[in-house]
Amino acid sequence: MEAAAPPSLPGPRPWxxxxxxxAAMILAAVIPLAYPPVPPLVDLLGHMGRYTVQLDLASSPELQRFYAYDWHLIGNLGVxxxxxxxxxxxxxxxxxxxxxxxxxxxxxxxxxxVAREVHNRLPPTAAFALPFAIGHPFLFGFVNFTLSMALAFLAFGLWLRLGRLGRTTLRLVLFVPISFVLFFCHTFGWGTLGLLAFSAEAVRQHDKGVDWWKAALSAALHAVVMAGPVVVMLTWRSTVQSGGTADWFNLPAKASWIMMSLRDRWQWFDFACVAALLxxxxxARRRPELTFSRNLAFSALVxxxxxxxxxxIVFGSAYADMRLAPFMIATAILAIRFRTETVMPLARxxxxxxxxxxxxxxxATTISLAMASNDQEAKLDALDHVPRxxxxxxxxxxxxxxxxALPRNTHLPAMALVRRHAFSNDQWTVEGANLLSVRYKAAGHFTADPSQIVRPAECESKEAWxxxxxxxxxxxxxxxxxxxxDVPPIDPRLVDGMTPVWRGPGSLLYAIGKTGDQPKP
Incomplete structure (x- = not known):
């Protein structure tokens, strides 16, 4: 690994x-979600139900019957x-x-x-990292998290640029508010930025001739400017009975998260893509012409x-470690560059x-999301028959x-909340993770997520009946x-006393307490 990037090439830049x-690389990332009217990202539909309560509760007696919403500052408020x-x-x-x-x-x-700031140019390999912008966490609908990570990398680019220009005082001033913005978007982005900033500053100090221990101490002093949200976090966590933190050092699971970094629909394809990027x-480590930026390589190791x-599981929120995997791999790829001068035939x-x-x-992602959207839109026709x-x-x-294939319909029921202000039994009630609570206690088992998920009898569990x-x-x-x-055929006697209202592909809607002919399951 080389300490410093070679100077920019003289003359016209390569394409x-x-x-x-x-601009083309940035705009291309918009394409996969251009077609779907509702982004078919697994958890996002459930979040949309919460947004509806947040926005309409004060003016909707229907929502007031079912839900409550308690606004306060937490580290999960981006979208x-x-x-x-x-x-x-x-x-x-x-x-x-x-x-x-x-x-x-x-x-x-x-x-x-980030790549441009570290390498003084864009390495020809940089585009290999870009698919992780639409990786497993984004497709699963972790929108507050992925938004915070997007902002974290943009802020990291600014941190690197100000460091390169020697504007460290300005950097200290700017990153106080930046740290709070990231924290309130999602704590994960704030924490990641802290790790990236610390690792990059440690390398920068070391490259100036400071030994590693002093460089690490100096980097910590620079990064501590972003520690202000710790006070908010301690106050926030002290006022809630949060969920548990569990499943430490599960190495087989962590290996699977790495291979799932681009998980979408077709296992062989997604696996092959991750394997190709690894x-x-x-x-890059093997070829003599290539090396890694010590700056970004250290960030990837951190x-x-x-x-x-x-x-x-952290404070009741699942897949905490999984979310980091795509960004870890992307950072390692962004670290790749030529050892000395660019070998243009290889670079091209x-x-x-x-x-x-x-x-x-x-x-591939555009096709996959279009397929998911078409399936969901056909099922959502049922809501035309659901009274407000x-x-x-x-x-x-x-x-x-x-x-x-991602279970994209897991939170499809939340669209009844969005469009009809109906009760939906798919909402999360993890205290401290979001601000919505359910008032409709008569629902019993069907009060909240994951009560909407059902499985065949041979594999039912406490969570999924x-x-x-x-x-x-x-x-x-x-x-x-x-x-x-998406429920397989059932015993017709279980829907006795219910009236079939609508039937579509993989979808049946019944009214309870009314009579009528039932469609064949």
Whole structure:
């Protein structure tokens, strides 16, 4: 690993270092979500239900019957805050789409800015890192987290630039408010920025001739300017009974998270893509012409340490360690550069391969999200037959064996909350993780997530009941409608006393307490 980047090349820049190339890479990240009216990102639909309560509770007696919302400052408010002004301009669904569409291009811009600052140029391999902007965490709908990570990499680019220009006093002033913005967006982005800033500053100090121990101390003193949100976090966590923190050092799970970094729909394809990108890192280490920036390589190692230390569940929120994996790999790829002068024939080949790989992932993700959107839109026709403000209980079928394709309909029922102000039993009630609570205690087992998930009888669990058990357990006189989504054929006797209202692909809607002919399951 080399200590400093070679100087910029004289003369015209190669095409992968031009502004039009950067603009094209950023704009390409918008494409996958251009078609779907509602972004088919797994958890995002559930979040949209919460946004509806947040925005409409004061004016909706129907929502007041079912939900409460307690505004206070927590480290998980990124999109929750943005939808307030944007929904007034565009409506909630379009506002959410615009925000979701902005996250991948912001992330791509952050990746490329960091690479440019570290290497004095864009290396031809940089585009290999860009697919991680639309990786597993984003496709799972962790929008506050992924927005915070996009902002963290953009802020890291600014941190590097100000350090390179020697504007460290200005940097200290700017990063006080930046740290608070990131924290309130999502604590993970704030923490990641702290790790990146510390690691980069330690290398910068060492490259000035300071030994490693003093460099680390100096870097910590520079990064401590971002420690202000610790006070807010301690106050926040001390006032809630948060969920548990569990599943430490699960190495098999961590290995699987790495291979799932680009998880979407087709396992063989997603696996092959991750394997190819890991091979790029190995090849860069092997080839004599290539090396790694010590700055970003150290940052990648720090992120790796964080990934290994993090448990799977933090304060009741799952997949804490999984979320970091794509950004860790992306940072390692962004560290790749030529050892001395750029070998142009090899650089051109690498640039073409990198851009081609990025384009392949964009096309595949666009097709996958279009397929998911078409499926969801067909099922959402059921909501045209759901009256406003009713108590709706939904059951979403899932297989016993965890499928590679993301379970995109897990929170589809929340769209009944969004569009009809109906009760939906898919909302999260993890204290301290979000601000919504459920008032409709008569729902019993069907109060909150994951009560909407049902599985075949042979693999039911405490969290995911069998469909037959769930149907039989629906409390009498509490719900008005039952919506079955992707539920396999059931015993018709379980829907006795219910009236079929609508049937579509993989979807059945029943009214409770009415009579009528039932469609054949």
């Amino acid at each position: 992968w270092e031009t502004r039009w190339f950067v 929750d805050i943005l939808v307030i002004p944007l929904s007034k301009l565009f409506g909630l669904e379009m506002a959410v789409k615009l925000i979701a569409m902005s996250i991948p291009p912001l992330t791509v811009g952050g990746f490329l800015w 091979a790029v890192i190995v090849e 992120l790796l340490a964080g990934f290994m230390i993090l448990p799977r 080949k690498l640039a073409v391969l990198a851009v081609g790989f990025y384009a392949l992932r964009i096309v 403000g009713v108590a709706l209980v939904s059951l979403v079928g899932q297989e016993c064996k965890a499928l590679w 069998a469909a037959e058990r769930a149907l039989a357990a629906i409390p009498k006189g509490v719900f008005d409608y039952v919506w079955l989504v």
